[in-house]
Amino acid sequence: xxGLAMLKIGEIGWIEKERPACGPRDAIxxxxxxxxxxxxxxxxxxxxxxxxxxxxxxxxxxxIVDEVGDEVKDFKPGDxxxxxxxxxxxxxxxxxxxxxxxxxxxxxxxxxxNTKDGVFAEYFHVNLAxxxxxxxxxxxxxxxxxxxxxMLSTGFMGAENARIGFGSTVAVLGIGPVGLSAVxxxxxxxxxxxxxxxxxxxAVKVAKEYGATDIISYREGSTxxxxxxxxxxxxxxxxxxxxxxxxxxxxxxxxAKPGSVISNINYFxxxxxxxxxxxxPRVGWGYGMADKNIVTGLCPGGRVRMERLxxxxxxxxxDPSLMATHVFKGFDRLKDALLLMKEKPRDLIKxxxxxxx
Ligand code: NDP
Ligand code: ZN
Numbered sequence: 001x002x003g004l005a006m007l008k009i010g011e012i013g014w015i016e017k018e019r020p021a022c023g024p025r026d027a028i029x030x031x032x033x034x035x036x037x038x039x040x041x042x043x044x045x046x047x048x049x050x051x052x053x054x055x056x057x058x059x060x061x062x063x064i065v066d067e068v069g070d071e072v073k074d075f076k077p078g079d080x081x082x083x084x085x086x087x088x089x090x091x092x093x094x095x096x097x098x099x100x101x102x103x104x105x106x107x108x109x110x111x112x113x114n115t116k117d118g119v120f121a122e123y124f125h126v127n128l129a130x131x132x133x134x135x136x137x138x139x140x141x142x143x144x145x146x147x148x149x150x151m152l153s154t155g156f157m158g159a160e161n162a163r164i165g166f167g168s169t170v171a172v173l174g175i176g177p178v179g180l181s182a183v184x185x186x187x188x189x190x191x192x193x194x195x196x197x198x199x200x201x202x203a204v205k206v207a208k209e210y211g212a213t214d215i216i217s218y219r220e221g222s223t224x225x226x227x228x229x230x231x232x233x234x235x236x237x238x239x240x241x242x243x244x245x246x247x248x249x250x251x252x253x254x255x256a257k258p259g260s261v262i263s264n265i266n267y268f269x270x271x272x273x274x275x276x277x278x279x280x281p282r283v284g285w286g287y288g289m290a291d292k293n294i295v296t297g298l299c300p301g302g303r304v305r306m307e308r309l310x311x312x313x314x315x316x317x318x319d320p321s322l323m324a325t326h327v328f329k330g331f332d333r334l335k336d337a338l339l340l341m342k343e344k345p346r347d348l349i350k351x352x353x354x355x356x357x
């Protein structure tokens with residue numbers, strides 16, 4: 001079978017591999033719709049998680065089940081499915097403690113395009129099919145559905161971890177597709193004022209649609225000064241970090257009120273200087289004592305999460321397809337889509353590849 005792979009750090013290309021084998025509780029799926037992620041860009045072009053040779057990329061997919069193992073109960077060949085980006089081992093200790101994305105060590109639930117071949121292939125393997133696949137609802141568009149496995153799941157987690165309550169003032173730093181999903185998540189959780197920080201015009205438009213009340217350009221002055229100015233010096237109850245380099249954590253902490261949560265969902269692909277540091281502001285952090293709480297998380301995966309996100313969309317609470325700014329048709333266009341994600345033109349939010357209608 002054919003797949004789009006990371007050949008080594010800095011290089012991608014099409015390769016041929018054996019179709020994966022199916023275990024008794026697993027499924028083999030072929031893609032219906034795929035989307036490249038900024039994480040693929042960090043992984044390949046920044047070498048963020050280290051060297052990977054001939055590893056098939058991609059972790060955002062809708063698919064059609066091709067084969068299931070003998071012990072799989074709820075899925076059969078031909079079923080149209082949502083495939084979560086994160087596919088935990090649900091019987092592990094970390095999962096039982098409530099951290100399924102971290103099974104088998106930090107980030108261990110992230111298998112596709114990290115520790116095994118990803119979904120940018122003619123066929124891919126899904127562990128524990130009954131736990132890690134969800135049925136694609138009848139009537140959900142592929143452009144909307146393909147945002148669930150990672151964008152909605154991660155962005156909404158950003159809002160959940162930020163402990164947003166009714167009327168909370170929230171700042172979302174970064175409004176790519178992850179930050180935009182966080183804006184939508186913040187609104188759904190009852191936020192009052194939502195500051196959305198970013199500049200790409202397409203994203204600014206969708207941010208307003210998803211509930212942002214104030215748009216802040218980090219290019220036109222300090223993010224912190226602009227938000228403090230608009231809040232009478234008070235700052236915000238919750239910060240969701242969804243873009244920028246390591247220095248963005250300085251802004252996040254400096255704009256947060258005491259008692260707030262700084263919810264990081266950013267993937268820091270590289271650090272500052274030789275020692276790879278993510279800096280915190282000593283004074284802004286109250287010398288380490290200001291009750292400014294940093295929380296981090298990897299995208300939640302699994303079946304129930306996907307079913308719940310699907311309900312959010314099918315009940316009309318938000319429309320994720322607004323983020324699909326560039327739609328490619330055909331598996332062969334995958335490389336173009338990934339290169340576009342790397343290039344990040346000003347009119348881009350998220351490229352999507354429709355493999356089969
Ligand atoms: P994008 O590159 O599309 O968006 C990044 C956003 O950050 C843009 O809006 C950009 O602004 C903005 N930005 C850049 N610099 C700053 C700054 N200094 N201050 C504030 N905002 C800034 O990324 P994605 O939305 O696709 O992904 C966001 C991050 O989430 C990535 O690191 C990705 O790898 C990570 N991720 C994490 C996951 C997890 O499980 N935790 C899962 C999936 C993704 P502009 O409008 O000017 O471009
Ligand atoms: Zn992703």
